[in-house]
Amino acid sequence: MRIIRTIPELRAAVSxxxxxxxxxxxxxxxxxxxEGHLSLMRxxxxxxxxxxxSLFVNPTQFGANEDLGSYPRDEARxxxxxxxxxxxxxxxxxxxxxxxxxxxxxxxxxxxxEVLDGASRGAHHFDGVATVVTKLFGIVRPDVAYFGxxxxxxxxVVRRLVRDLNLDVRIEACPIVREADGLAMSSRNVxxxxxxxxxxxxxxxxxxxxxxxxxxxERDAAVLIDAASRVLDExxxxxxxxxxxxxDDLHAVTRLDGEALLAVAACVGAARLIDNHILRSTDLKxxx
Ligand code: PAF
Numbered sequence: 001m002r003i004i005r006t007i008p009e010l011r012a013a014v015s016x017x018x019x020x021x022x023x024x025x026x027x028x029x030x031x032x033x034x035e036g037h038l039s040l041m042r043x044x045x046x047x048x049x050x051x052x053x054s055l056f057v058n059p060t061q062f063g064a065n066e067d068l069g070s071y072p073r074d075e076a077r078x079x080x081x082x083x084x085x086x087x088x089x090x091x092x093x094x095x096x097x098x099x100x101x102x103x104x105x106x107x108x109x110x111x112x113x114e115v116l117d118g119a120s121r122g123a124h125h126f127d128g129v130a131t132v133v134t135k136l137f138g139i140v141r142p143d144v145a146y147f148g149x150x151x152x153x154x155x156x157v158v159r160r161l162v163r164d165l166n167l168d169v170r171i172e173a174c175p176i177v178r179e180a181d182g183l184a185m186s187s188r189n190v191x192x193x194x195x196x197x198x199x200x201x202x203x204x205x206x207x208x209x210x211x212x213x214x215x216x217x218e219r220d221a222a223v224l225i226d227a228a229s230r231v232l233d234e235x236x237x238x239x240x241x242x243x244x245x246x247x248d249d250l251h252a253v254t255r256l257d258g259e260a261l262l263a264v265a266a267c268v269g270a271a272r273l274i275d276n277h278i279l280r281s282t283d284l285k286x287x288x
Contacts, residue, residue: 001083003090007139010091014050014140017088022049026142026169028133031055032072032187033081036177040146041085043174052140053082055092060099060106061128063121072190091140098135107131109157109164112250116153116263117274120240129154130161137162137169145169150176150184152261152276156250176275178204188271196269202235203264206242207277210262214279219256224279228262240265240272247278256281 004010014024025048027040044051055078062068075092082090106127112118113126137145147155155173162169177185182204183197192200206228213227221244232239244253247261256279263276 001079001087001090003079003092005091005093006097007093010052010089010139013089014052017050020049023143024048024050024052024140026136026140026145027051027053027087028136028145028147029053029055030057030071030187031075031078032190033078034177034185034187034189036148036150036185038081038085039177040148040174041082041087043172044144044146045086047144047172050089051087052089052091052142053087054136054140055090056098056132056136058098058128058132059095060131061125063124066121067188067191072187098132105131107134107161109160112153112157112160115245115250115252116241116243117265118153120265126154126157130157133158134161134165134167137167142169144172146172146174148176149173150186150274150276152247152263153250156248182208184273184275186271186273188273191271192269196271199235199237200268200271200273202231202237203266203268203273203275205235206231206264207262207275211277211279214256214281217282219281221252221254221256221260224256224262228264232264232266237266237268240267244279258284 025044027044029037057071059068079090107130108127109130118126159171162171181201183200209231210224210228213224218224225242225244228242242264245261246253247259253260259278259280261276262279265274
């Protein structure tokens with residue numbers, strides 16, 4: 001595996017692989033790898049001749065009061081893990097390579113970014129994500145890019161910018177990878193002390209409670225959200241948001257009709273965590 005830090009070197013490596021007929025898969029990351037990241041790398045490895053993993057803690061998607069300074073960083077560990085998954089290139093640029101002096105462009109995806117994490121973290125968050133992802137697509141020019149479904153809103157934002165800007169890349173959303181007790185894997189789980197780690201399981205249990213009700217035929221969003229909310233209450237967790245939204249344009253859903261995204265974010269101990277389930281109405285499951 002090569003570790004590449006500059007855009008010209010990365011472009012040359014991709015171009016050599018393309019000339020040999022390889023398809024190119026990109027896994028954009030901010031490092032601090034866990035099984036969720038590794039599952040994306042495995043999927044990219046299965047599908048492509050060249051696998052590029054980007055490792056860049058993107059400053060523009062963090063707010064002033066967020067954890068940019070303390071975000072877990074261990075490039076040597078990450079590189080060893082990526083190499084073990086058969087990754088060909090780890091693209092680990094520094095901030096000046098991505099945002100040189102005078103950088104003045106920002107990508108804003110309207111409509112999808114004002115709610116959920118956009119409302120809770122601020123507009124800068126998805127502008128930062130959209131801008132860096134667009135840049136990574138321009139630098140690597142992948143055939144396919146792999147994202148985790150845990151960041152469901154991010155997946156929708158990226159799909160929309162790809163569609164709107166006619167970018168020639170396929171977006172693959174890969175399933176959430178969970179710990180044995182259901183906690184969604186996240187680089188931020190390292191912030192949890194033992195007590196917070198135990199309480200954090202309430203997020204998935206809350207989503208499970210709503211999913212079980214939906215499976216039993218409940219369609220009223222307020223009832224579904226209330227079931228999830230009670231589980232969070234019992235764990236002493238006050239969510240930033242717990243909302244049922246359309247899984248395409250993110251409009252608020254009052255009745256489950258087809259498929260919808262139940263998304264939650266909450267601070268648990270020192271970590272701000274997000275999680276989600278896709279709820280499906282029973283008619284969509286053929287009455288099962
Ligand atoms: O999901 C992440 O790790 C980041 O938001 C991404 C897509 C790598 C952009 O910085």
